[in-house]
Amino acid sequence: MQGHKNFWDKNAGRYDRFMRKDRAAYDEMYELIRPVVKAKTVLELATGTGLIAKHIVNAAAHIEVILSRLVDTFFSRIS
Numbered sequence: 001m002q003g004h005k006n007f008w009d010k011n012a013g014r015y016d017r018f019m020r021k022d023r024a025a026y027d028e029m030y031e032l033i034r035p036v037v038k039a040k041t042v043l044e045l046a047t048g049t050g051l052i053a054k055h056i057v058n059a060a061a062h063i064e065v066i067l068s069r070l071v072d073t074f075f076s077r078i079s
Helices: 002-021 023-037 051-056 069-078
Strands: 041-044 062-065
Touching: 002 023, 023 051, 041 051, 051 062
Parallel strands: 041 062
Antiparallel strands: none
């Protein structure tokens, strides 16, 4: 299990850069997801940075998120 933690800790920065590079694609994806989850309960597994949940939370009735270490690393960098 420790090996998995080290992998994500080392690669969190790469994932952040990837997400920023493809921002337009992700913005379009959020727009497509919002009507699908409108007023529904959403379960998001393996959330990565949690950005999808963050961008659709206002459309869904409720979101349950299963967090990973990558989320902690990402949010510690932006806060």
